[in-house]
Amino acid sequence: MSLNPADTRPLYQQLASLLRDQIRTGELQPGARMPTEGELSQRLSTSRNTVRLAIDVLKKEGLVVSHQGRGSFVRTEPPLRYYASLTGSRSRRLEAQRRKDTFTQQVEAQGKQARQVSTVEVIAATAEIARHLSVGEGVSVAVRRRIMFADDQPLQLGDSYYPLHIVENSKIMDDADVVEGTDQVLEDLGHTPSWYEDEITWRMPTAEEATKLHLSTGIPVGRLVRTTLDQDNNPIEVYEVILPGDRHVLLYEVDAK
Template structure:
């Protein structure tokens, strides 16, 4: 099971995702994370993720198209084994991540999709995944309603 489903099931809730996929230009925001030009195409997998039918988060994953074109990642069906496993099967083993976390007010579209009450801020986590050759292979941008999430990090002092 993918990580989201495992975490939601561990809370005794029923996970569900609604996914779409498309090919788009990387754009000014995503391109630097993937070491691409803004006009280069990327595959994007967009998800609305639910717990017991309550929208919990929005997650858009951007991938270099030369890696994911024709793979399960570009099929909107659930990827039961998880996208990290698919990337590994494609020869790109995720070995490290870089997180960028910001908080802001949500856009009107985000508020509607997440059914947010007025005044609820949203966290934005942009996680860049790197493979065994230190190539950036995914940028996962997740929008987290501020009234539904706690970010907890365990960091070694070594």
């Protein structure tokens, strides 16, 4: 491993690229201890500050984690597979017999323990939410806000918006966990989720999102906005989920018929 004097990139970016390649090819295995600043600076005849900046780049990309007093290590946790086409799956929900929602099923299937912390409030619909729910801007809607965990690591933020007349006095308006899932509650209320429309964008997190998700500087997030329609083609929920880029692989299964 050596730095290229003809490369116009700053030395720390060159070093970050070399180390990134070693991680992605498996030369540096998950869980492996990274060479120390002293080892790398001596091996490459560069400064410790250059090494430090390179390691910081990899930390921000989610490839490397540091433990005080122990050093830096290749991240061992693989990104969670987020099966967007199965989230809200009625067949999966019915198979669970009201004991688990689809988020819990996905997380547990990947060997982790799922948990959610929820709060509920009534707010005035923003222009975006009003458009998706086909209501007037400023109309009162219910919102259920969740911080979703896998093995106590904050994994996602999920905010669900509902027409107030549908969910008022239902379980959805309670902060307590809805074990069977909110889609099941909607079906119990006579509004079976029957069709989903997804919009996906990528951006940097807000300060609030970064705090709630414990995000390092430089980690982007995916924003998925799903509009749910019932059996009568009426919008019954808008679900906004924030997915940290270093913790998720977004997957869809698409029927080719």
